[in-house]
Amino acid sequence: MITARPLTPEELAELVQGLFKPTAAIELGVLAACLALAWVVVRLLAGGAPRHGSVWLGRRVVDGVLFPVLALVFALIGHELMRTRMPIAVFRIVLPVLFSLAGIRLAVRVLRGAFPGSDAMRRLERSVSWLAWLGVVLWITGLLPWLLQEMGEVRWKLGGSEVSLRNVVEAVVTATVVLIAALWVSSALEQRLLAGAGDNLSTRKMAANALRALLLFVGLMFALESAGIDLTALGVLGGALGVGIGFGLQKLASNYVSGFVILAERSMRIGDTVKVDGFEGRITDINTRYTVIRAPSGRESIVPNEMLITQRVENASLRDPNLLLSTVVQVAYGTDLEALMPQLVAAVAPVARVLGEPNAPAVRLTAFAADGLELSVFFWIADPDNGQANVRSDVNLAILRTLDRLGVEIPYPQRVVRTLPPPPGPAAQG
Numbered sequence: 001m002i003t004a005r006p007l008t009p010e011e012l013a014e015l016v017q018g019l020f021k022p023t024a025a026i027e028l029g030v031l032a033a034c035l036a037l038a039w040v041v042v043r044l045l046a047g048g049a050p051r052h053g054s055v056w057l058g059r060r061v062v063d064g065v066l067f068p069v070l071a072l073v074f075a076l077i078g079h080e081l082m083r084t085r086m087p088i089a090v091f092r093i094v095l096p097v098l099f100s101l102a103g104i105r106l107a108v109r110v111l112r113g114a115f116p117g118s119d120a121m122r123r124l125e126r127s128v129s130w131l132a133w134l135g136v137v138l139w140i141t142g143l144l145p146w147l148l149q150e151m152g153e154v155r156w157k158l159g160g161s162e163v164s165l166r167n168v169v170e171a172v173v174t175a176t177v178v179l180i181a182a183l184w185v186s187s188a189l190e191q192r193l194l195a196g197a198g199d200n201l202s203t204r205k206m207a208a209n210a211l212r213a214l215l216l217f218v219g220l221m222f223a224l225e226s227a228g229i230d231l232t233a234l235g236v237l238g239g240a241l242g243v244g245i246g247f248g249l250q251k252l253a254s255n256y257v258s259g260f261v262i263l264a265e266r267s268m269r270i271g272d273t274v275k276v277d278g279f280e281g282r283i284t285d286i287n288t289r290y291t292v293i294r295a296p297s298g299r300e301s302i303v304p305n306e307m308l309i310t311q312r313v314e315n316a317s318l319r320d321p322n323l324l325l326s327t328v329v330q331v332a333y334g335t336d337l338e339a340l341m342p343q344l345v346a347a348v349a350p351v352a353r354v355l356g357e358p359n360a361p362a363v364r365l366t367a368f369a370a371d372g373l374e375l376s377v378f379f380w381i382a383d384p385d386n387g388q389a390n391v392r393s394d395v396n397l398a399i400l401r402t403l404d405r406l407g408v409e410i411p412y413p414q415r416v417v418r419t420l421p422p423p424p425g426p427a428a429q430g
Contacts, residue, residue: 012142018089027090030082034074042067055109055184065109068102093140100136104129107180114183128176175220182219186212209288210260251306252289258305259288268308272317273384276303280314282385296387316384322355323384327392329399330372332409337365337373340408347402348379353391355380372411 018024039062046057058064075098079091107128138144154165190208262268263286272283274293281295291308293301316323331340341363348354348361359380367374377399381391403410 009142012140015089015092015140018087021087021089023086024090026086027082027088030078031075031090031094034078035071037074038067038070041070055106055113055187058105058109063105063109065102065105068098068105072098072102096136096139100132104132106184107176110180110184110187113187178219178222179216182215183212186215209263213288251304254306255289255304258309259286259290262286262291262305262308267318268313268315269317271385272315273323274316275314276308276311279303296389321384322359322380322382323388324359324378324380325388325392325395326376326378327396327399328366328374328376329396329403330369330374330411331403332372332411335373335408337375340406341365341375343402343406344375344377344399347398348377348395351379351391351394351398353381353383353386354395355382371413 042057042062042064045066056064056066058067072095075091075095079088079095082088082091108125111125135144138147148166151166151169152164155162157163186208189211268274268283268286268291270283270286273281274283276293279293279295279301281293281299281301283291284294284300285292286305288305290302290304293303295301331337344363345361349356354361361377361379364376364378365373366376377395379395381388
């Protein structure tokens with residue numbers, strides 16, 4: 001069987017000698033077969049197109065968690081079949097490496113899924129990878145017990161208790177493992193909550209955020225308890241944190257509370273077209289601290305949730321998605337408006353996306369301008385998310401074609417210049 005302990009110096013020397021025996025070639029062949037079999041199984045399960053972002057499958061066949069796990073299982077089976085027939089050397093190195101690789105893949109995939117695009121998470125991934133490979137090397141070479149013993153000798157006083165460097169390292173490792181497991185579970189549950197969400201997407205988003213916060217809190221408590229930290233001492237920290245929130249973090253706490261209020265009462269939902277602080281666009285995401293609004297031009301605004309609660313927000317999609325738009329055109333004085341206005345209504349009504357019922361287009365005389373009569377054309381649309389400038393352009397083109405067909409003049413600014421006669425000269429005065 002595989003011993004769950006590092007190698008002694010004598011075993012390490014025997015291992016090095018075993019790597020140069022003819023049986024090592026057989027082990028390498030069995031190992032290649034195990035890796036190939038794991039690759040085939042993962043490929044079949046992925047169906048030829050691995051799901052992007054999947055913890056088990058990853059973006060390719062070999063960068064998910066499933067490949068090293070299956071390779072480790074097949075390697076264990078191969079080890080058990082060969083250990084009674086020949087000395088084992090290669091597999092004594094490969095098995096810890098595969099186990100470490102599975103742990104690294106799990107940490108990387110979970111952190112990337114929970115915090116996509118985060119530079120801090122990339123640095124943490126590299127740190128976890130280096131520490132895992134360092135642990136494997138120390139385990140195989142037999143230096144790990146000596147290192148742990150030396151770290152246990154480094155002690156210092158922390159309050160009324162004595163803490164060693166080994167306790168700190170073990171606490172960090174335990175906390176990392178527990179928090180990664182909590183993030184994995186919360187990400188899986190969040191995907192299930194958000195899958196197939198329609199009108200209740202905001203409510204499911206709120207439930208997913210609350211669930212992640214709860215699992216991370218529970219995971220942190222378990223990690224602290226397993227590290228030997230007395231949780232009753234956290235009462236003082238909780239009181240200090242409450243004072244800090246009351247004074248210095250009140251804005252941050254207000255944004256978090258406002259985010260849950262928005263998601264709970266559904267006054268604004270993902271996909272709504274809103275205008276806040278002069279910025280108009282569609283809500284693409286509602287987080288616990290801020291809301292992302294994307295304008296038709298592609299610019300995105302990150303709005304603190306407190307602003308959406310305390311300020312006036314225009315929501316074009318809250319109750320009725322229908323939106324009234326207008327455009328203005330001038331015609332020359334003397335134009336027969338009684339005959340022209342019905343023609344403009346008839347020209348605007350067939351335009352795509354313009355509603356005919358119950359709010360049909362209308363034309364009104366709104367001003368006597370300096371150069372002509374100002375007509376305002378009003379029309380309704382039911383899908384402002386698809387843009388406003390495009391439908392307004394179609395309406396303007398329909399109006400222009402109608403005016404050209406009827407021979408109606410669109411006036412342009414005209415000015416009358418009067419030339420005064422020159423003043424009489426000296427000859428004229430004589």
